[in-house]
Amino acid sequence: MLLDDCAGRPGLGEGPETGGPYGPYRQSERRAIYADVVEKLVKAGHVYESYSTPEETRLAPGGGPRPQLGYEGFDRELTEGQRAALSRGGACPCCAAHAPDDDVTWTDLIRDEITFAAAASPDFVITRATRPLYTLTNPVDDALMRITDVLRGEDAHALHAAPDRAVSRH
Numbered sequence: 456m457l458l459d460d461c462a463g464r465p466g467l468g469e470g471p472e473t474g475g476p477y478g479p480y481r482q483s484e485r486r487a488i489y490a491d492v493v494e495k496l497v498k499a500g501h502v503y504e505s506y507s508t509p510e511e512t513r514l515a516p517g518g519g520p521r522p523q524l525g526y527e528g529f530d531r532e533l534t535e536g537q538r539a540a541l542s543r544g545g546a547c548p549c550c551a552a553h554a555p556d557d558d559v560t561w562t563d564l565i566r567d568e569i570t571f572a573a574a575a576s577p578d579f580v581i582t583r584a585t586r587p588l589y590t591l592t593n594p595v596d597d598a599l600m601r602i603t604d605v606l607r608g609e610d611a612h613a614l615h616a617a618p619d620r621a622v623s624r625h
Contacts, residue, residue, distance in 0.1 A: 477600040482592050489587040492595050493550055502581065504548035505530040506541045528553075528578055547584030554578050564604075 469475025479485055496502040507529045531553070533541075541548070554576040563569050581591035597605065 482587075482596075485592070485596070486587070488599070489582075489591055489595060493582060493587070493591065496552065496581075497550065500553075502550050502552050503531050504533070504538055505551045505580070506533070506538070506546045506548050531578065549580050549584060550582040551578045551580050552590070 469477065469480075471478070471480040493502060497504070511529070530548075530551070538548075555573050558570050558573050559576070560568060560570040579590055581588055596602070
């Protein structure tokens with residue numbers, strides 16, 4: 456049985472086919488919600504526009520061989536004038552969230568208390584020029600749909616848990 460098939464069964468939830476109070480359920484139908492959240496995060500100073508290309512990030516000091524894991528604050532301090540010039544030049548920004556200033560700790564039902572050190576958490580991208588990314592959609596959807604428990608494989612745990620918690624704080 457597919458997980459989607461469970462949504463229509465009594466007591467097992469809701470979804471795109473059955474409806475419910477937390478729709479829309481497809482991320483493609485929630486873009487306005489994500490855009491609103493990003494706008495609020497930018498205004499509050501938790502997120503900034505980054506115009507650096509992946510290649511520029513990789514070559515910058517501290518960029519390292521795996522920039523997809525985060526940014527070391529590249530473009531964090533751009534002025535409005537610099538952003539406007541880059542935009543006029545045709546550059547499309549992504550949005551990056553500031554890494555947390557303090558450690559991120561929570562209790563995992565299997566692994567007990569888990570802490571990600573703030574010093575080990577780089578800034579992370581939450582949108583590309585044309586779409587929101589998992590690091591934004593996942594915590595936003597969890598919060599708005601009142602998700603209380605999440606099951607993840609070990610491979611995703613370390614990569615996504617700390618950014619999810621950081622976005623959820625704001």
